[in-house]
Every structure is written in C-alpha cells, then in structure tokens.
Amino acid sequence: MRITGQKPVSGVQGRGSKKRSGSAGDAFAPDMGEESAPMAATTNSGGIQSMDALLSLQEVDEEPERRRKATRHGHTLLDGLEAIQADLLGGAVSADRLEALAHQVSTQVESGDPEVDSILREVELRVKVELAKVGRFID
Template sequence: MRITGQKPVSGVQGRGAKKRSGAAGDAFTPEMGDESSPTAATTSAMGVQGMDALLALQEVGEDPERRRKAARHGHSLLDGLESIRADLLGGLVSEDRLEALAHEVGNQVDSGDEEVDSVLREIELRVKVELAKLGRFTD
C-alpha cells in the first residue's frame, strides 16, 4: 500500500489586530500597539513520509510470486475437492480426477508466510483424508 499526494501541513497564523471593548461613549478604535507575533507554523508531516519508507521495506521482504503460486496451489486443491464432491453426488467418481488430485497434493508449495502455509497444510490434509476415504491415498 502506498500513500501518495502528500501535502505539507500549514500552520495557523494569528491576527495582528485585537478587538477591545471601550466605554459606552467611545468609538471603536483598533489597538495599533504591539502586534502579536504569528504562531509558529506546524512542522510538515515528516512522520507520514517515514511511513512510506516502512511500507516499502515491508514489500521488499515478501516474494509475491511465491505467494501467488501458493494461492494457486490452494485454490486448485479446493477446486479438486469440489469436483470430487460433485462426482460423489452424481454417483460416479472419476479415476483420472482422483489421480490428478493425488499427484497435486504431493507437490507441496511454500509461500514464505507462516499463516498462509498453515492454511495450505490444512487444505492438503483435507484432500489426503478424502483420498484415503476413497482408497486412493498412500503415504
């Protein structure tokens, strides 16, 4: 995620003239004496610029291709399970589909992220259980 279009934060400037209430018969006259100094402008958002650098560093550490490959592997396994479920509901399970799923579950893919890898292992375990139920999984 990148944050772009940063504009510096401008400070609020004070007004030089002050209002003063006079006596009942006096006319309004602004005070021309000491002019108040303008307040210091707030510093620009340096913290926000530092955030860009942190986000860029986080992106460098990840390998997006490994993650995409792991996601494709997980989706493929889930699609295979869905096909087997549809075959079971139809009454006939395709041998070719079982062989392809057994071959695919043997190819483990790591994404480099512990959470993603744990989800992949759970999907692979589910596929192994379903193949074992149908007598097609041997470890």
Template sequence: MRITDTNRTSRTAPKKAAKGQPAGQKFAVSDDNTTQQVRHHATVEDVGSVDALLALQSVEDPVLAKKKSIKRGHQLLDGLERLKTDLLVGRVSEARLNNMLKMLKNAPNVDDPALQEVIDDIELRVQVELAKLDRL
C-alpha cells in the same frame, strides 16, 4: 498523361564499386588487430556478471511464490468441490483423483506461516478424502 522517359532500366543499374574494391565484393574484413583487441577485452569479470544475473533469475520472488501457493490452494479446493459433485452423481473420476494426488506430492513451501497453515488444512482435507476412496 504523357510518358516521356521510357528508358527506366538504366536508372536501376547497379552502381560501380568504390575504389579499391572488386566489382562483386560488397563487404571485406581487414586483417588488422581489431579481432585480437576484442578478444583481449572479454575477461573473466564479464562472465562473472553473467553468472550473477543467472543466479538472480533462479531466486524466486516471494510475492510470486505466495501467488502460486494461493492458486494451488484454490485448485485443491476446486478439486474437492468436483470430487463432492462426483460422489453425489455416483461416479468418481480416476483422472481427477490422480490429479489431486499429483498436486499433493508437488507441494512447495511458503514463507508466510498463516498461508502455510491454510494450505496445510486444505491438503489434510484432500488426504482424508483420498484415503476414504483408498487412493492414498
């Protein structure tokens, strides 16, 4: 293979600036009224639409709330199962009891009455077990 062009650096030299621009300047802001026009178009109505979006985000989806309640019910049942295992072994974990107390205090309300009834029954059982251990 023969290399005929050894002067490659001359091809990568920076291009000359366009007419009207200094050699080192790549970007310039013109002094016309474009910024004032942009400020004029940003109105209170735009902020109101952002507030509406934020309000919609703060509303919890009922399906998501139901899933969270079901998950919390399963966690309480799992905690009761672990508590039963601890009692059979003869060693009750303080961390587990504190976790169950915390879960009882952070109880969200559910719109579904049947689900709320089941969750209330689980919570009652957890309260009874914690009362037996003088934790409630």
C-alpha cells in the same frame, strides 16, 4: 493570396554593423573577491547504490510471487475437492480426477508466510483424507 513582389526588409542591422564601445582590453572578468577554500573531494557511490537497489528489488519481488503460487496451489486443491464432491453426488468418482488430485497434493508449495503455509497444510490434509475415503492413500 498571391505574393507578387519581394520587398527587402529595411532597418535590420547585422552583427557586423553593430558599434563596439571600449577597447579589446575591456573584456569581462569575474570578481574573484576573497580567496575561496578548496572543496572536499567527492566519491562516486553510484555503483554501490544501484547494486543495493537491485538486490532489494530481487528480495521484494520473490515473496509476492511465492505467495501467488501458493495461493494458486490452494485454489487448485479446493477446486479438485469440489469436483470430487460433485462426482460423489453423481454416484461415480472419476479415476482421472483422483489421480490428478493425488499428484497435486504430493507437491508442496511454500509461500514464506506462516499463516498461508498453515492453511495450505490444512487443505492438503483434507484432500488426503478425502482421497483415503475413496481408496487412494498418499504418504
């Protein structure tokens, strides 16, 4: 579709052509009504609230990470025990595997949860017993 000519739009008036009624003194004035009581001063406690939020986030986020780390440590020890069991069934225990397991059991990890820590100590004890059976004694 092609537009060939432009027709001016008629009937539209601009702001200047608008008729004004009243005089300049009739400007808007709000109804003040009664005398209003002064408002109490407010204090800005946003800084304190944000600091509390940061501290609580730091406190909350640390525990699950410690628990995950302790869980990984326990799974690594159990996997090492399974590998030694497979080696024993095969007839020869790998010295490298024993060394790696001895190193893993020497580092203790705390989760912060007494039940998880108790289970970890039991797994570590079992690893030490199995290492002692094959001649690797750990303090």
